Amino acid sequence: MNWQVSYALANVTKQIGSTAKHVEGELVRIITPEQPDVLAAISAADAIDAETVVRYMENHPDLDFLCGYRKTCIWHGEGIQILEDAGIGWGSFATLCSGAREGDANNASHKTYKFSYRLLGQYGPVTEVHREFDRICQVSLKSGSSVRIAMLADYEPTADAVRTLWGNFGPVEIVWNINPNGNPTPEAIGAGRELGCEVMKWDELKERLRTA
Known part of the structure; x- marks a missing residue:
């Protein structure tokens, strides 16, 4: 049995009190009352x-x-769409x-990015959100312009986090700190400025998109 399957089987009961059974290979069946x-x-x-x-x-x-x-797994946009x-x-x-606890596992999407991705799509000036990766979106606006946005979930993003994101996914115009409880450090904002992008929270992003 693969290590990740062993951990998953052991942790399902701890996390939600459900029963998890190994089916074969990487497959498990999670049984939750009602x-x-x-x-x-x-997958590891x-x-x-795709x-x-x-x-x-x-x-x-x-x-x-x-x-x-x-935790570091990166999801490609085409694969997400197929699923x-x-x-x-x-x-x-x-x-x-x-998803298993709430009975909607078939419709569940990555908790880290779900709310922020939906928020982008519902914002008035936005006409389309094309998902390149789980955390990278090309956003088209009613003005005719487009903005490449990276979502960064760190509590207080550092300069290294911004540089790593840029290095892994390429240039973006905006790094959006989606964690509601923290703020990007001055060093992160400075690193973004050096790279040629802005690091910001939702209120700043809304204004940026409204005037883009």
Whole structure:
């Protein structure tokens, strides 16, 4: 049994009090009273792209949820779209646990970015949000301009966090600190300025998009 499956089986009961059973390989079945069973694949991949998603779906036609167990797992936008179109949930282990507990695992999306992604799409000046990665979006505006935005979930993003994001995903115009409880450090803002982007919270982002 793979290490990530062992951890998942052990932690489901701790997290939500459900029962988890190993089916085969990376597959587990989560059984929660008064909720549908969830057939989930527990992946240890560092990145999950469209090819990976298609392979899981072909191998497991009854799949309810694809879990990227590593906290550092990066999800590619095309893979996300395929899963959502097929009615398969995706995201972190915490997302899987919430989905199993609430009975909506098939529609669940990564908890870290779900609210912020929805907020972007519902903001008045925005006409389209194209998801390149779980945390990177190309946002089209009614003015005709577009902005590439990175979502950074750190409590207090540092200069290194901003530089690492830029290095991993390429240039962005805006780094949006989506954690509601913290603020980017002055060093993070300075690092963004050196790279050619702005580091900001939602209120600043709204104004930036409104006037772009």
